Amino acid sequence: MTSASLIRLFLLAAIWGGSFLFMRMGAPVVGAVWLIESRVLLAALFLLLVALVTHRALNARRHWRHYAVLGVVNSALPFLFFGIAAQTLSASLLSILNATAPLWGMIIGLVLGYQKISLRLISGLGLGLMGVALLVGLDAHLVASGAGLAVLSALAAAFCYGVASNYARSAPKVDSFANAHGSMWAATLLIAPLMPFFPPPSQPGPDIMIALLLLGVVCSGMAYLLYFRLIADEGATSALTVTYLVPLFGVLWGTLLLDEVVGWHTLFGGLAVVMGTFLVTGVSWRQLLPSGGQSHG
Known part of the structure; x- marks a missing residue:
């Protein structure tokens, strides 16, 4: 991996780790539906601007079903x-639970016949499940606050990403930028009908408004551009290593900016989840080492 790509990789991990910080700030104030509609709409508008400037076609009539599926899952x-x-x-726990997505993708792949059972896959799944058990079972705050449904909701989100990764195996071959652009508009249209059933929030403060803006434009729109550049320069497998780095930044931002307390179970549970994901995806850490060649910086 070139030095420029390595910088983009860590920047992307920092941005996606920050998305859990901004969701943690905004969700209790504006609610999940209004928060996420703002996120996908701002991302869609940003990507539309990029598409107009770079003259990238969406071909919505041809691929609208594909964009709809991506928009959902x-x-x-x-x-x-x-x-x-x-x-x-907490933002820390959200970012770690998000890292279980490849584990869910592996399980779905086994059920669908895309994956074959191996010692490496079973070991990765076992480590990942042990990590989740450490995170949830030993957190007294989660037990006391009855947050089991919230944990299940975060795991369901990671499960959706596992579904999306398996769908990509048979999906139409569409430009990666168009996938992001089209899926964000599809998500915007899909969530919009839910908004009348949830009362609009009172006027959020400036900090929440900034968090919403950063969540949509930076953590969704700009992050996709960085991710696609990484795929183009280094390949999808190397770009996937961002999965291991996001929890590090999610925990860092939550600790520094929200004063979240990280216990030993969070550290060891997060490490188990990341190592389980590492085994399942089979990515070599040598792909993170800077290599020679021309930089695209």
């Missing part, structure tokens, strides 16, 4: 589930 549902969970759970 890769944006609308997981974002809503995380929005619900963020009303209760």
